[in-house]
Amino acid sequence: MSFQLSFPSNALFVGHKNPDTDCTCSAIAAANLWGGTPIIQGELNPETTFVLEQFGVKAPAFExxxxxxxxxxxxxxxxxQSAASMTEANILSIIDHHAVQDNFFFQKGPIHIDMRTVASCCTIIADYYEEMNVEITKEMAGVMLGGILSDTLALTVPHTTEIDKEIAAKLAKIAGIEDVADFGQQMLIAKSDLSKYTAAEILNLDYKDFIFGDIKIGFGVCESLLIDKVKAKHDEITAAMINNKKDGYSALFFAYVDLTTNNSVVIGADDADFKVLEQAFGISKSDLGVALEGKISRKNDFIPPVSAYYNK
Ligand SMILES: [Mn+2]
Incomplete structure (x- = not known):
């Protein structure tokens, strides 16, 4: 007899706040596999909406x-990265691919935890379908492919693993996507259309809080093929950051990620925040902020130096 992961049918499969494509599609595909309800903790971004529409999959409910x-x-x-009420939830499992640091969802009893060093949570969920011998439908293949392509920027980011690539290729075949790079590009175009958002909304679209000891920081990221259009709102974005910083933050950061060059410019809300960035990255501010060449990932490129700065 071997361990078989299962959950009660009332289980909620929940992605993080400010949902992105990977967390939303992980929730959908996992709920489909084990039975249960997928949940989002915020509004879908234009990229996720594009992916769900492509495969005729309905958006998870908000909770x-x-x-x-x-x-x-x-x-x-x-x-x-969750609503405060999550600390009162009965967490059955954590399936993830992020660093384990402070503020982990500690539980009173033992729970199932599956953390893998892959580039997308959808890679892990897709692997469960295989392991459990459950056939992947075209719709589920499409959404999981979307999650993988989103977190890996169409399999181009350096931390993309061979497993991510192998699973993406299998999913693409089932989903009927012949040209994965082209589909990835369409996702990036959908993601880059930020015309309907205010500066404050752009700041929050892909935004996460981090706590280091008693220091709370916020870190927003905007990845775009049209990053100059976002930079044109720099003054409004800065104003929104200064406003948000009042909410108990030691510092607030935001990264303009240029998907045409894979370079980023990280900014702070004020001079004190810029000082943190200069020390964390060892680079002086120029023009709008601290310019980082070839660095685009919050998880792999931005948070580790900032975390090291606060934890030293
Ligand atoms: Mn992810």
Whole structure:
């Protein structure tokens, strides 16, 4: 007899706040596999909407009250990235691919935890279909492919693993996507259309809180093929950051990620925040902020130096 992962049918499969394509599609595909309800903790971004529409899959329901509910957490493991009520949830499992640091979802009893060093949570979920011998439908293949392509920027980021690539190729075949690079490009174009968003909304679209000891910071990221259009809102974005920083933050950061060059410019809300960035990255501010060549990932490129700065 071998261990077989299963969950009660009332389980909620929940991605992080400010949902992105990977967490949303992980929740959908996991709920489909094990039975249960996929949940998002915020509005879908234009890229995720594009992926779901492509494959005719409906968006998960919104929920932010998890007190006393059976929950499977996907694509995050920190209390700072969920509604406060998640600390009162009955977490059954955490399936994720992020670093385990402070503010982990500690539970009273033992729970199932599956953390893998892959580039997308959807890679892990797809692997469960295979392991459990469950056939992947065209719709589920499409959404999981979307999650993988989103987190890997169409399999181009350096931390993309061979497993991510292998699973993406299998999913693409089932989903009927012949040209994966072209589909990835269409996702990036969808993601880059930020015309309907205000500066404050752009700041929050892909935004996460981090706590280092008693220091709370916020870190927003905007990845775009049209990053100059976002930079044109620099003054408004800065104003929104200064405003948000009042909410108990030691520092607030935001990265303009240029998907045409894979370079980023990281900014702070004020001079004190810029000082942190200059020391964390060892680079002086020029023009808008600290310019980082070939660095685009919050998880792999931005947070580790900032975390090291606060934890030293
Ligand atoms: Mn992810």
């Amino acid at each position: 932010d009250n998890f007190a006393g509910k059976d929950v499977v957490v996907v694509d995050h493991n920190q209390t700072t």
